[in-house]
Amino acid sequence: MIRVQLVTHYYPPEVGAPQARLSEMARAWVSSGVQVTVLTGMPNHPTGVVPAAYRGVLTRAERRDGVRVLRSWLYATPNEGIVRKTVGHLSFMLSTVLFSAPRAGPADVVVVSSPTFFSIASAYIVARLRRAVLVVEIRDLWPAIFVELGVLTNRRLINLLERLELAAYRAADAVVVVTEGFREDLLRRGVPSEKVTTIRNGVDLDLFRSNVRSSAEDRELLGARAGDLLVLYIGAHGISHALTSLVEAAALLQDAPIHLALVGEGAAKPAVLAAVARTGTRNITVLPGVPRHRVPEIIAAADVCVVPLRDVPLFGTFIPSKMFEFLAMAKAVVGSVRGEAAHILTDAGAVVVPPEDPGALAAALRGLAADPARCEAMGRRGRTYVEQHFDRRALANDYLSVLRRAITQRVARRRVTRQRVIA
DSSP states (O other): OOOEEEEEEEOOOOOOOHHHHHHHHHHHHHHHTEEEEEEESSSTTTTOOOOOOGGOOOOOEEEEETTEEEEEEEOOOOOOHHHHHHHHHHHHHHHIIIIIIIHOOOOSEEEEEESHHHHHHHHHHHHHHHOOEEEEEEEETTTTTHHTSSSSOOOHHHHHHHHHHHHHHHHHHHEEEHHHHHHHHHHHHHHHHHGEEOOOOOOTTTTTTTTOOOOOHHHHHHTOOOEEEEEEEEEEOTSOOOOHHHHHHHTTTSSSSSEEEOOOOOOOOTHHHHHHHHHSSSSSSEEEOOOGGHHHHHHHHHHHEEEOOOSSSSGOOOOTHHHHHHHHHOOEEEEEEHHHHHHHHHTTTTTTOTOOOOHHHHHHHHHHOOOOHHHHHHHHHHHHHHHHOOOOOHHHHHHHHHHHHHHHHHHHHHHHHHHHHHH
């Protein structure tokens, strides 16, 4: 039986794309007979508020869906402010090594899903202590994304972070990325092709079903009136998502029976609220985030779902994971994206418009409002597409093959080394 230790800053009961990916992968691995231990912090993302049940303790052990979860204290902070976030990630690195790792037991492979190098550093230490394989999963091209968004501008700091990034890839026995664009970026910078595997995000097809029924109460909560086309964005309100362009599109649609709802939390939410106040638009509702189990019910209430990203060249390599959930629930989808995500949505029958183009987005929504039959046909095609290509269970099996291969290769290298020593 393979023993996997998964190091991640983010994990349920937090809500978000990494939390969903990692917990569903872990659950699938357990169902395949793998022993999985998660090393994570006390839940607090994205608000920085630790639930009462997790306060006042250094460590906490629990089981979620058959997965052993070891939590340790960390500096909890809202998902905003680079200095505070850095301190939070640094505290997680230290607490993982000091508090969680000693209780985790032996491991064959340590997987780290990384938003920053601090998680990779803690996983590297754990892997060396356990003499285990190290697999580094890259969900974002960090620090490149912060450079493109203008968050990082100091050239010396950027160069240092890029050197640390490449050092992390060299230290790993295998690297898993979530898009082909990420893989091409790593290969271009000299990471060996045999070390890098793409395991895209997917969706839990049992949780996100096309037969989940909507309720009048949920449509009312989201602000829709009778006869409205209800357009939904649900997910992180981050600086990458160009949510103010949705507000501007809503302002262009005030004469139409179309209502937009934004549900979630994140660093960009104040900007969204400010844009609503500035434009004075009345056909938009902004709501707090909801627990994971409520997400399918909220999506079911919508007629159309939107997937926006900033108009930044690097985002052509990104694939927002939320779009798979929308497609799985047989919703018509409008993607305001480029690159890899645009290609996938087009193949799934969705509508794609240029990012950060409120006029194009508004025109696409007007067209769908006038053609309900088209929305239904788009939804059916999208569900079929994700069933064929983005079933999380199938992707988890592919990921498990990567772990097994990395373990086998490590054993083979050790055998060769011993033979050389003997010779």
